[in-house]
Amino acid sequence: MKVFLSGGSGFIAAHVLDILLERGHTVITSVRSQSKADAIRKAHPSVDSSKLDFRIVEDIAQEGAFDEAIKIDGLEAVIHTASPFHFNITDTKKDLLDPAVIGTTGILKAIKKNAPGVKRVVITSSFASIVDGDKGNSWTEHTYTEADWNPITLEQALENPSNGYRASKTFAEKAAWEFLEKEKPNFTLSTMCPPLVLGPVVHYLNTLDALNTSNQRIRNFMTGAWKDEIPYTGIFIWVDVRDIALCHVLAMEKEEAANKRFFVVEGKFSNREICEVIRKNFPEYGDRLPGKEVKGGGYDEGGLFGWDNSRTKTVLGVEFRGLEESIVDLVKSLKEVEK
């Protein structure tokens, strides 16, 4: 298929891009600058420009940002991953909510208007749009599924950056489903709702100082920043980046995935478990890791909510990688970046 991938320089999108190419699709990806396009192009020397091409979209929060970029002959599918995921913000609306919501509605409007051949749209949402923050991690009587929606309000969104991020994902995904209902476009929609995404980064787009948000906890172990105390894990469920990336592509390819949300989760993890995986597999980091006697980073005594990934397994048919494989491959990739 001919696919438009937004935010191709992102942690997850870099893997989506490679999986699309491996499976024979043609990719046109948007990035914010020519230098990012050049870096991706250079990392794919054997792929010619008829299979991989670029569009510059500097700021998805601008109305109409995708209108021109999406005008592509024969375009059949769109995977929209671009959205801010960081907590380093000054203005929740401007820095998180607008790019998430206007970015999502903007790309859907642009497709309807300027790419009428598109039949499939896949959007990266998040467990942030499913979880109910007020219930806490120890809501043991509840099992989260695709039927759950985060009830967060705009007022709560403005309370702190973490709420702001969760709200940005919730409002953006809701806006996408509302668009589908009201506008009745030619395309179907699938949304991907992963919890924390861990796993290898592509070396050509990263530096250790500007690592994507979800992998920063591993970097903190590797640099010795967490030697004296392991912080609270916060979010206790995860999935490997290669698995969530493959799910995006499968959702685009499979008819059965149309008009469904997918809660894409491997299982649970804690910061302490990550630490032990690094200790076991990378003895060279031993003196930077917290000793076994150091406190923190375990599971809550009250237990953890349940999760149900059966729709992802049944409809998309994926097998999930385990935590040890993911962390080992991530540490190896960060060593490459360090070089």
Ligand code: NDP
């Ligand atoms: P990254 O920060 O690596 O990727 C985010 C991408 O969005 C980057 O390409 C970034 O471009 C782009 N972007 C952000 N803001 C804008 C903007 N205003 N205009 C244009 N482009 C923008 O994070 P991830 O790969 O982790 O995140 C990708 C998606 O996955 C997001 O939608 C995120 O919410 C979602 N997600 C991620 C999880 C995780 O644990 N990683 C968990 C659940 C969902 P640039 O880098 O050039 O600024």
